Amino acid sequence: MGKFKYTPENEEKFQITAKKYPKIDSMMLPALWLVQEQEGWVSPDAMIYVAEKLGKSPIQVYEFATFYTMFNLKPIGTYHIELCKTLSCMIMGAPELKKFIKETLGIEPGQTTPDGKFHLSEVECQGACGGAPMIALNHQYHENLTVEKLDKIIKECK
Ligand code: FES
Structure with missing residues:
Protein backbone atom coordinates (compact mmCIF):
# COMPACT_ATOMS: atom_id res chain seq x y z
CA MET A 1 0.00 0.00 0.00
CA GLY A 2 1.46 3.36 -1.01
CA LYS A 3 1.06 6.75 0.52
CA PHE A 4 -2.17 7.74 -1.17
CA LYS A 5 -5.39 7.29 0.74
CA TYR A 6 -8.80 8.89 0.41
CA THR A 7 -9.64 11.43 3.06
CA PRO A 8 -12.43 10.18 5.36
CA GLU A 9 -14.90 12.41 3.46
CA ASN A 10 -13.87 10.96 0.12
CA GLU A 11 -13.95 7.45 1.50
CA GLU A 12 -17.54 8.13 2.49
CA LYS A 13 -18.33 9.49 -0.99
CA PHE A 14 -16.73 6.40 -2.48
CA GLN A 15 -18.88 4.13 -0.35
CA ILE A 16 -22.07 6.04 -1.20
CA THR A 17 -21.27 5.94 -4.93
CA ALA A 18 -20.36 2.26 -4.73
CA LYS A 19 -23.90 1.50 -3.57
CA LYS A 20 -25.28 3.08 -6.75
CA TYR A 21 -23.23 0.95 -9.10
CA PRO A 22 -24.20 -2.68 -9.49
CA LYS A 23 -20.71 -3.68 -10.54
CA ILE A 24 -17.48 -2.53 -8.98
CA ASP A 25 -16.06 -2.27 -12.52
CA SER A 26 -18.11 0.81 -13.25
CA MET A 27 -16.60 2.50 -10.24
CA MET A 28 -13.33 3.24 -12.01
CA LEU A 29 -14.43 6.65 -13.27
CA PRO A 30 -15.87 8.00 -9.99
CA ALA A 31 -13.02 6.46 -8.00
CA LEU A 32 -10.39 8.23 -10.09
CA TRP A 33 -12.38 11.40 -10.13
CA LEU A 34 -12.32 11.45 -6.33
CA VAL A 35 -8.56 11.02 -6.44
CA GLN A 36 -8.23 13.99 -8.74
CA GLU A 37 -10.55 16.12 -6.61
CA GLN A 38 -8.41 15.33 -3.61
CA GLU A 39 -4.93 15.71 -5.10
CA GLY A 40 -5.39 17.69 -8.29
CA TRP A 41 -3.89 14.81 -10.27
CA VAL A 42 -3.82 11.03 -10.43
CA SER A 43 -0.45 9.74 -9.26
CA PRO A 44 0.86 6.21 -9.89
CA ASP A 45 0.53 5.70 -6.16
CA ALA A 46 -3.16 6.62 -6.27
CA MET A 47 -3.70 4.29 -9.24
CA ILE A 48 -2.38 1.40 -7.17
CA TYR A 49 -4.69 2.43 -4.36
CA VAL A 50 -7.71 2.49 -6.68
CA ALA A 51 -6.68 -0.82 -8.23
CA GLU A 52 -6.56 -2.46 -4.81
CA LYS A 53 -9.89 -0.96 -3.86
CA LEU A 54 -11.59 -2.19 -7.02
CA GLY A 55 -9.82 -5.51 -7.29
CA LYS A 56 -8.15 -4.51 -10.56
CA SER A 57 -4.58 -4.59 -11.69
CA PRO A 58 -2.71 -1.25 -11.62
CA ILE A 59 -2.22 -1.47 -15.38
CA GLN A 60 -5.99 -1.65 -15.92
CA VAL A 61 -6.40 1.51 -13.89
CA TYR A 62 -3.53 3.14 -15.72
CA GLU A 63 -5.03 2.33 -19.12
CA PHE A 64 -8.37 3.72 -18.02
CA ALA A 65 -6.86 6.91 -16.60
CA THR A 66 -4.81 7.58 -19.71
CA PHE A 67 -7.81 7.04 -21.97
CA TYR A 68 -9.79 9.87 -20.38
CA THR A 69 -8.13 13.19 -21.08
CA MET A 70 -9.76 14.87 -18.09
CA PHE A 71 -7.41 13.10 -15.73
CA ASN A 72 -4.15 14.89 -14.96
CA LEU A 73 -1.37 12.35 -14.86
CA LYS A 74 1.19 14.87 -13.71
CA PRO A 75 0.98 17.28 -10.80
CA ILE A 76 -0.60 20.48 -11.88
CA GLY A 77 0.11 23.97 -10.58
CA THR A 78 -1.28 25.32 -7.36
S1 FES B 1 -18.88 28.48 -21.08
FE1 FES B 1 -20.03 27.89 -22.79
S2 FES B 1 -18.82 28.46 -24.45
FE2 FES B 1 -17.60 28.93 -22.74
Whole structure:
Protein backbone atom coordinates (compact mmCIF):
# COMPACT_ATOMS: atom_id res chain seq x y z
CA MET A 1 0.00 0.00 0.00
CA GLY A 2 1.46 3.36 -1.01
CA LYS A 3 1.06 6.75 0.52
CA PHE A 4 -2.17 7.74 -1.17
CA LYS A 5 -5.39 7.29 0.74
CA TYR A 6 -8.80 8.89 0.41
CA THR A 7 -9.64 11.43 3.06
CA PRO A 8 -12.43 10.18 5.36
CA GLU A 9 -14.90 12.41 3.46
CA ASN A 10 -13.87 10.96 0.12
CA GLU A 11 -13.95 7.45 1.50
CA GLU A 12 -17.54 8.13 2.49
CA LYS A 13 -18.33 9.49 -0.99
CA PHE A 14 -16.73 6.40 -2.48
CA GLN A 15 -18.88 4.13 -0.35
CA ILE A 16 -22.07 6.04 -1.20
CA THR A 17 -21.27 5.94 -4.93
CA ALA A 18 -20.36 2.26 -4.73
CA LYS A 19 -23.90 1.50 -3.57
CA LYS A 20 -25.28 3.08 -6.75
CA TYR A 21 -23.23 0.95 -9.10
CA PRO A 22 -24.20 -2.68 -9.49
CA LYS A 23 -20.71 -3.68 -10.54
CA ILE A 24 -17.48 -2.53 -8.98
CA ASP A 25 -16.06 -2.27 -12.52
CA SER A 26 -18.11 0.81 -13.25
CA MET A 27 -16.60 2.50 -10.24
CA MET A 28 -13.33 3.24 -12.01
CA LEU A 29 -14.43 6.65 -13.27
CA PRO A 30 -15.87 8.00 -9.99
CA ALA A 31 -13.02 6.46 -8.00
CA LEU A 32 -10.39 8.23 -10.09
CA TRP A 33 -12.38 11.40 -10.13
CA LEU A 34 -12.32 11.45 -6.33
CA VAL A 35 -8.56 11.02 -6.44
CA GLN A 36 -8.23 13.99 -8.74
CA GLU A 37 -10.55 16.12 -6.61
CA GLN A 38 -8.41 15.33 -3.61
CA GLU A 39 -4.93 15.71 -5.10
CA GLY A 40 -5.39 17.69 -8.29
CA TRP A 41 -3.89 14.81 -10.27
CA VAL A 42 -3.82 11.03 -10.43
CA SER A 43 -0.45 9.74 -9.26
CA PRO A 44 0.86 6.21 -9.89
CA ASP A 45 0.53 5.70 -6.16
CA ALA A 46 -3.16 6.62 -6.27
CA MET A 47 -3.70 4.29 -9.24
CA ILE A 48 -2.38 1.40 -7.17
CA TYR A 49 -4.69 2.43 -4.36
CA VAL A 50 -7.71 2.49 -6.68
CA ALA A 51 -6.68 -0.82 -8.23
CA GLU A 52 -6.56 -2.46 -4.81
CA LYS A 53 -9.89 -0.96 -3.86
CA LEU A 54 -11.59 -2.19 -7.02
CA GLY A 55 -9.82 -5.51 -7.29
CA LYS A 56 -8.15 -4.51 -10.56
CA SER A 57 -4.58 -4.59 -11.69
CA PRO A 58 -2.71 -1.25 -11.62
CA ILE A 59 -2.22 -1.47 -15.38
CA GLN A 60 -5.99 -1.65 -15.92
CA VAL A 61 -6.40 1.51 -13.89
CA TYR A 62 -3.53 3.14 -15.72
CA GLU A 63 -5.03 2.33 -19.12
CA PHE A 64 -8.37 3.72 -18.02
CA ALA A 65 -6.86 6.91 -16.60
CA THR A 66 -4.81 7.58 -19.71
CA PHE A 67 -7.81 7.04 -21.97
CA TYR A 68 -9.79 9.87 -20.38
CA THR A 69 -8.13 13.19 -21.08
CA MET A 70 -9.76 14.87 -18.09
CA PHE A 71 -7.41 13.10 -15.73
CA ASN A 72 -4.15 14.89 -14.96
CA LEU A 73 -1.37 12.35 -14.86
CA LYS A 74 1.19 14.87 -13.71
CA PRO A 75 0.98 17.28 -10.80
CA ILE A 76 -0.60 20.48 -11.88
CA GLY A 77 0.11 23.97 -10.58
CA THR A 78 -1.28 25.32 -7.36
CA TYR A 79 -3.61 27.36 -9.54
CA HIS A 80 -5.31 25.43 -12.28
CA ILE A 81 -6.67 27.75 -14.93
CA GLU A 82 -9.27 26.11 -17.14
CA LEU A 83 -9.92 28.34 -20.09
CA CYS A 84 -13.11 27.64 -22.02
CA LYS A 85 -12.45 27.45 -25.75
CA THR A 86 -15.94 26.71 -27.00
CA LEU A 87 -17.92 28.95 -29.34
CA SER A 88 -19.36 31.70 -27.11
CA CYS A 89 -16.12 32.10 -25.20
CA MET A 90 -14.12 31.92 -28.40
CA ILE A 91 -16.15 34.70 -30.01
CA MET A 92 -16.13 36.82 -26.86
CA GLY A 93 -12.37 36.82 -26.42
CA ALA A 94 -10.95 33.50 -25.18
CA PRO A 95 -8.11 33.69 -27.74
CA GLU A 96 -7.01 37.06 -26.32
CA LEU A 97 -7.07 35.61 -22.81
CA LYS A 98 -4.98 32.69 -23.99
CA LYS A 99 -2.51 35.05 -25.60
CA PHE A 100 -2.34 37.10 -22.44
CA ILE A 101 -1.63 34.02 -20.32
CA LYS A 102 1.13 33.05 -22.71
CA GLU A 103 2.63 36.53 -22.47
CA THR A 104 2.42 36.92 -18.71
CA LEU A 105 2.90 33.38 -17.42
CA GLY A 106 4.69 31.91 -20.41
CA ILE A 107 2.47 28.85 -20.60
CA GLU A 108 0.30 27.28 -23.25
CA PRO A 109 -2.51 24.79 -22.67
CA GLY A 110 -1.13 21.66 -21.01
CA GLN A 111 1.82 23.48 -19.46
CA THR A 112 2.76 24.44 -15.90
CA THR A 113 4.88 27.44 -14.93
CA PRO A 114 8.42 26.48 -13.82
CA ASP A 115 7.63 27.45 -10.22
CA GLY A 116 4.71 25.03 -10.27
CA LYS A 117 2.24 27.76 -9.50
CA PHE A 118 -0.01 27.91 -12.56
CA HIS A 119 -1.24 25.29 -14.94
CA LEU A 120 -3.32 26.07 -17.99
CA SER A 121 -5.87 23.77 -19.58
CA GLU A 122 -8.24 24.49 -22.41
CA VAL A 123 -11.65 23.03 -21.79
CA GLU A 124 -14.96 22.68 -23.57
CA CYS A 125 -18.07 24.69 -22.68
CA GLN A 126 -18.50 24.98 -18.93
CA GLY A 127 -22.15 25.90 -19.15
CA ALA A 128 -21.49 29.55 -18.39
CA CYS A 129 -21.82 30.84 -21.95
CA GLY A 130 -23.88 33.82 -20.75
CA GLY A 131 -20.76 34.99 -18.96
CA ALA A 132 -18.38 34.35 -21.85
CA PRO A 133 -15.47 34.48 -21.95
CA MET A 134 -14.75 32.60 -18.77
CA ILE A 135 -12.18 30.62 -16.89
CA ALA A 136 -12.46 28.30 -13.94
CA LEU A 137 -9.68 28.85 -11.43
CA ASN A 138 -9.44 25.84 -9.16
CA HIS A 139 -13.07 25.13 -10.12
CA GLN A 140 -14.26 28.61 -9.29
CA TYR A 141 -15.81 30.43 -12.22
CA HIS A 142 -14.71 33.89 -13.33
CA GLU A 143 -16.98 35.23 -16.04
CA ASN A 144 -17.24 38.18 -18.44
CA LEU A 145 -13.50 38.33 -18.44
CA THR A 146 -11.31 40.91 -20.06
CA VAL A 147 -7.54 40.88 -20.19
CA GLU A 148 -7.55 43.49 -17.40
CA LYS A 149 -9.77 41.40 -15.16
CA LEU A 150 -7.69 38.32 -15.79
CA ASP A 151 -4.54 40.26 -15.04
CA LYS A 152 -5.98 41.23 -11.68
CA ILE A 153 -6.97 37.62 -10.89
CA ILE A 154 -3.51 36.34 -11.77
CA LYS A 155 -1.82 39.05 -9.70
CA GLU A 156 -3.94 38.14 -6.71
CA CYS A 157 -2.70 34.57 -6.95
CA LYS A 158 0.94 35.55 -7.04
S1 FES B 1 -18.82 28.46 -24.45
FE1 FES B 1 -17.60 28.93 -22.74
S2 FES B 1 -18.88 28.48 -21.08
FE2 FES B 1 -20.03 27.89 -22.79
